[in-house]
Amino acid sequence: GNSVTQMEGPVTLSEEAFLTINCTYTATGYPSLFWYVQYPGEGLQLLLKATKADDKGSNKGFEATYRKETTSFHLEKGSVQVSDSAVYFCALRRSGGYNKLIFGAGTRLAVHP
Amino acid sequence: DGGITQSPKYLFRKEGQNVTLSCEQNLNHDAMYWYRQDPGQGLRLIYYSQIVNDFQKGDIAEGYSVSREKKESFPLTVTSAQKNPTAFYLCASQFVGEGTDTQYFGPGTRLTVL
Numbered sequence: 001g002n003s004v005t006q007m008e009g010p011v012t013l014s015e016e017a018f019l020t021i022n023c024t025y026t027a028t029g030y031p032s033l034f035w036y037v038q039y040p041g042e043g044l045q046l047l048l049k050a051t052k053a054d055d056k057g058s059n060k061g062f063e064a065t066y067r068k069e070t071t072s073f074h075l076e077k078g079s080v081q082v083s084d085s086a087v088y089f090c091a092l093r094r095s096g097g098y099n100k101l102i103f104g105a106g107t108r109l110a111v112h113p
Numbered sequence: 114d115g116g117i118t119q120s121p122k123y124l125f126r127k128e129g130q131n132v133t134l135s136c137e138q139n140l141n142h143d144a145m146y147w148y149r150q151d152p153g154q155g156l157r158l159i160y161y162s163q164i165v166n167d168f169q170k171g172d173i174a175e176g177y178s179v180s181r182e183k184k185e186s187f188p189l190t191v192t193s194a195q196k197n198p199t200a201f202y203l204c205a206s207q208f209v210g211e212g213t214d215t216q217y218f219g220p221g222t223r224l225t226v227l
Contacts, residue, residue: 004155032214043119043203043218044156051214089155093214100171101216103155 002027006090006104013080013111021075021107023064023090031092033057033066033073034101038087047075047088080111116140117219119204124224126191126198134189134222136204143209145187146216149173150201159202162187163209191224199226 007022025031032051036044048057053068062077073090090104117138126132136145144163148156158171162181176195181187187206191198201223205216 034215036218041221043117043220044205045218046215049215091155100158100161101156103157105153105155 002031002092002094002102004090004092004102004104006088006107009087009106009108011107011109013109015082015111015113016079017111019075019077019080019084019109021088021090021109023073023075023104025071025073025090025092027071027092027094029094030068031094033064034091034093035062035064035073035075036089036091036103038089038106040086044089080109082111082113085109085111117204117206117217119202119219119222121222122220124222126224126226128226129193131190131192132224134191134202134204134224136187136189136219137185138187138204138206138217138219139185140206140208140217141184142206142217143184144207145181146205146207147171147177147179147187147189148203148205150203150221156203159189198224200224 003026005024034049035047037047038044048059050057050066056065064073064075087106087108089106091101120135146161147159160179162168178190203221204219207216
């Protein structure tokens with residue numbers, strides 16, 4: 001079946017450190033891949049997405065590349081800020097048919113000054 | 114402003130009571146979804162609806178019910194049959210069409226059973 005696996009958190013970093021949050025997936029066909037961010041007490045916001053292999057999604061300094069050969073969509077940012085502290089969810093939408101999103105468990109990021 | 118609203122933000126319920134969570138969107142989106150979020154877990158799909166007057170069960174529909182009488186509204190009822198209803202509930206909507214695959218989320222309702 002379809003599934004998403006994220007690295008367990010929390011991830012604790014100092015401001016300006018490099019961030020990587022790993023995400024791997026299992027899916028048939030060619031899914032679309034997403035990163036959503038959830039700030040404390042709020043709903044989810046789309047951070048970036050990629051719809052086909054080798055696509056790179058980017059937004060607000062975050063990037064992720066759709067790697068079909070390794071079934072991965074790792075999230076990276078070169079220099080994190082305290083305001084990036086949130087929970088990050090990797091998700092996939094399988095190709096064709098219904099638009100159901102399958103989410104990973106989420107990774108909490110805490111950035112300290 | 115266009116968006117998705119959920120109300121109330123916090124909700125307390127006694128055991129054995131039904132409670133209804135509101136979700137409204139003015140984005141003219143066709144599809145709407147309800148998710149449940151528990152600590153340390155990803156979101157799990159409860160129900161979804163792609164058009165008015167039609168809805169489908171998601172992965173954890175037992176103990177929940179929905180209606181979709183209007184395009185803008187998709188209320189969720191948590192019934193007394195739901196054994197562990199304390200959670201954060203998120204509503205989402207999406208435009209259905211070629212090349213569209215982004216779901217937009219509301220701010221959530223935190224339900225606590227006393």
